[in-house]
Amino acid sequence: MGGDGSKNKASSSLVKRRSLSCHQGFLSVPAQLVHHGLFRRSGQCREYPVSEQSQPSDSNPEGPHANWTLPGFISIFLPEFPHRFTRQVDLQILGFIAKGSFGPILKVKDVSKEETYAVKVLPKAAVLRHGVLQQSKEEVIIQRQVRHPFLLSLRDCWQSQSNLFIMCDYCSTGDLYTYWTLKGLFEETDVRVFAAELGSALGFLHNFGIIHRDVKMENILLTDKGHLRLTDFGLSRRLERGERAFTICGTIQYMAPEVLSGGPYSHAADWWSLGILLYALATGEFPLAAEVDHAVMLSRVSEGLYEMPVSLSPALAFLLIELLCKIPTRRLRCLEHFQSHKFFHGMSFDSQLLQRNPIEPILALKTHPDLRERSMRGLSLDLLQNFECDLLNSPSTPTDLSPTLMKIQVNEYKTESQTKATGTNSA
Structure with missing residues (x-):
């Protein structure tokens, strides 16, 4: 922190x-x-x-009792x-x-x-x-x-x-990272629900003037039906629209390039982290391996190309391209634009409707014999x-x-x- x-x-x-x-x-x-x-x-x-x-x-006009x-x-x-x-x-x-x-x-x-x-x-x-x-x-x-x-x-x-x-x-139920390691990758129908729920949470925080700064699978807990709860506000801070932050913090594999460079950065950094998370959920791997030093990671992120696997649908690939834009001002960084994206066509962002149906792959993995060991890591x-x-x-x-x-x-x-x-x- x-x-x-x-x-x-x-x-x-x-x-x-x-x-x-x-x-x-x-x-x-x-x-x-x-x-x-x-x-x-x-x-x-x-x-x-x-x-x-x-x-x-009244009884002690000078302040606290000695x-x-x-x-x-x-x-x-x-x-x-x-x-x-x-x-x-x-x-x-x-x-x-x-x-x-x-x-x-x-x-x-x-x-x-x-x-x-x-x-x-x-x-x-x-x-x-x-x-x-x-x-x-x-x-x-x-x-x-x-x-x-x-x-x-x-x-x-x-x-x-x-x-x-x-x-x-x-x-x-546990955290999303544990189930991702067991599942390998999720179908796009499940990724769509995860994306809608987490995007809604980030949009709410940003509109409230808060940047999370540590969006990752380990900080996403799951309900008994497999739906998301974003947690761990240990690195969060108030950041009104137009303000900028400079602290290099978060989890290095999810950090936006502007965070790795020491800023200035804004709420757009959280949307980059969301893009990294969705990429991993849909493909089974991170676009880049984590580096120990943030300077080395910055070099890899700045010079590397985020190629979209052919297995992804054009709609999801385009969403990830917009979220992983290296220029923050051109990045998809607004809940309204996120909700109107083609990947969510015909989908309601109403929280009750999103949570109405359980995430079946999560429920199926709750009895996995390796769940306990994987969760301990x-x-x-x-x-x-x-x-x-x-x-x-x-x-x-x-x-x-x-x-x-x-x-x-x-x-x-x-x-x-x-x-x-x-x-x-x-x-």
Whole structure:
């Protein structure tokens, strides 16, 4: 994830104005703030957002009470991540879904609601060490604001002593990349549905002034009927029409040439990523193999030709040519033009109609004998051996779960197929 150091400094200044320096917060922790466990989201829960702590009250016109000031390592993540206190825990950890950029993604059950969710864990130390404080806040701000049938919905977010937590809907089927590796390639009738759903999601985000910046198969989860939910807003940011970004970030195999070069780039970069994804779904391979270095990848993308296999229909080939145009201003980059393309002739973009029929190849692969192994993609729980999750000391958590994630029963597997490349430029 790409962060802006100047914004982080502004956040630190805010903490200092409350006489709660970050350094002091880490060295001195009031005993009443040290609480391990997952915090209940109910009427019994006490939250302390910044506005409540910084605004004067009638009983205390000078501001926060001197005996109840929050340490810097809590205040700096407010108000986006509320800090909560409760006597009872409602979330039970069921398993491990994936390894995120900084911490695990867990499968949890809300015992009171009998609902299952996915919780992304972000260690505070890693967030501050990598300078992505503002980006982490932006991630939840964006997810709170957007609601769309083909976007994964945010359910809650909060902080504990050591970690940040982002809770979203749980998709039990898995991610698109796993099924692509099993299937090899999809028929154009299925590619058409995937394209319509993902294009609708991107068009919605762009019209809302948001660029995703990491569109790829691994970030597309599937419902029980095989339909799409775009997830992972860790690299997303607000970008109004006409504005430009410069951070080199995303997954290198999906990056548009203008992103690889360090910008400037705009929402058109997401449409390039969509083109790469659709090409892979329809042909069974990426147009270019991934390179470790973004400069080498830029050279290959700039000099290479994207030849369309003769197996593709003329309509799909023409759509991919327009999406993979190397000049952003000439690229297909508008939802209205996307919907009117010949490839979608006679197709409705209504979300309910798109989801009415299941994607049969996805359902057929759910019982594939290699599904579990493919979804893991070489991930080992050894990577999480020393990861301390201060949410596991819970009476609702099964007794076989220790304070480390090594003893979590593995019910789901999912991880990144390529390393996210991030730059140091301004976003």
